[in-house]
Amino acid sequence: MDKGSRGLWFGVSLGLFLLVWEAGCRLLAIPPFILPPPSAVILSLWDLREALLGLHLWATLQEVLIGLSISIFFGSLLAFAMNRSQVVERIVYPYIVISQTIPIIALSPVFILWFGYDLSGKIAVTVLFTFFPIVVTTYDGLRATDKEMISLLQTMGANSWQIFTKLQLPASLPAFFSGLKVAATYSVSGATIGEWLGASEGLGYFGRRASGNFQAPALFASVLLLSLLGMLLFWLVGRMEHHFAPQSRILRKRERRK
C-alpha cells in the first residue's frame, strides 16, 4: 500500500467515526456535558479560538519544547557517558528506571513546593516523562554497535573519538530517533499533567477548569488540540529522522530517482 492510499483509508475511517459519534449523540439525546458531539467541539474550538490558540496552546507548546530539548540534550549526553564508562552506567542506570516508577500525581504537592506554579514545574514534569525513552534508546543504540566493526576500525588505527564519530554515533541514530518519537508524544502528556498539578495557563489547565465547570465541549476542544500537537511533534521527528539519520540516505536516494 503506498502513502496516498494510507491517507485515504485514514480519512475515510475518521469520517465514518465522526459521523457515528455525531449521529449517536443526536439520536440517543446524550447530554453534551456527558459526551458532546464533534460539531459542538468544533464550534467550541471556534468560539474559544483566541484564548485556546493565542494563550493556552502557546504556553503548553513552550513547556513541551523546552522540556523536550532539555531531555534530548542531557539524555543523549548521559547515554554517551554511560556508553563510555561502565562506572557511570552502573551508578546511573537504576535511578533512570526508578524515575519511571514514581507516580507523579502522588508527588504533586511536593512538586509544587519545589518548583512553584510557574513554568519550571511543568518543564520538570515534561523532562521526567521524556528523559527515560531518550536515554534508554540512545544507550541501547550505542551499545548495539557491531563489535567486529569496532575491531576493524581499531586495526585501521582509529582512536576512540574517530570510532565514536564515524561508527557509533551514526549507527545509534535510528535508535535515538525511535526514542525521540516516543518522547515527543509523551512530552504533551507530561506538560498536561504538569499543568494539572498547578498552573495559570496552558491547555491542561484550561481543560481542567472546563471539566470542573461541566463544559465538556471546551474540554474536548483542548484535548483535541493537545492530541494534534502530539501528532505534529511525532510527524516532525519522523521527518527529522528521514533527513538526518544516515540510514535514510538510501531511501532519500530512491526518492530522488522517482
Added chain:
Amino acid sequence: MSEQIAFSQVSFSYGTKPILDSFDFFVEKGEFVSLIGPSGIGKSTLFQLAAGLLQPGSGDIRIGKEAVEKRLGKIGYMPQRDLLMPWRTVVENAALPLEIQGMAKRDAQQKVRDELPRYGLQDWADAYPGELSGGMRQRVSFLRALLFGSKIMLLDEPFSALDGITRLEMQEWLLQMWQETGSTMIMITHDIDEAILMANRVILLSGVPITQPFELSVPIEYPRTTASRNLAEFLTVREQIWQLLRQAVRDQGQLQGNGGKAYG
C-alpha cells in the same frame, strides 16, 4: 627476500584455555601464505594477535625487522564479514581508512574513485552496500583493506560467504590483485583447494595449544587459474594436507574428548 612479519616463541591463552604455545611463524615479503586447520583451533586469534587487537602472553611479534607492540594501524585486515557501513556509499566506505589517517575527505574519495575501475566497481561508486552483490561487497572490503596502505594483508576467510561460482571468480581475481600490488598476504580458509590454489606455502595449524605448525610448499608456477586445480602437483599437495588434517582432527578429538569450545 626478507621477513615481513614473524611470530617468535609466541604464547597466548584465552583465560585458562591455551591457544598458542611457543609458536613460531614467519611470512616473507611478497609471499602468499594460506592458513588452514580444524575449526575452533584459534586461527582468528592468530590474526587478532598479528593485527594488534590482542597482545601475546609471551614472545614477540615482529613487523619488518623489529618487534612492534603497537601493531594497530600497521596491518591491513579484511574480515570474514565485509563489515561495510550500510549508510556509506562504496566510495565513502573504501575511503574510511584514509579518513582515519587524516586525509581530507575529498582527496580520500578521489583516490578511491581512481582505483574503482580496477575492481570493476566504477559504475557503483555511489551505490550503497545494500545494492551490491556479495562478490562486489567483498571487493569493496578488499579495496578498503588495501587502501589502508599496508604492505601486509590479513584475509580472514574472505570468500566463505560467497556462492560457488562467485567464489571461483574472486579467487582468480585475488591472485591477480596480489601479483599487481606485490603485497604480502596471509589468508585463513577452510577450503583446502582454495588454500593450495592461492598460496606459495600452506600452513597447517593443529594441536591444542598450537605449537609447531606443519608447512607445505606449493610447487606450482604463477600465474595460476582455476585450471591449476587439475595439475598433478596440486592433487599431491591436496592429498598430503588431507592426511595431515585428518590426523590433526583425530589428535584434537583425543585431547579434548570432543568437548572443545569453538573459538573460531
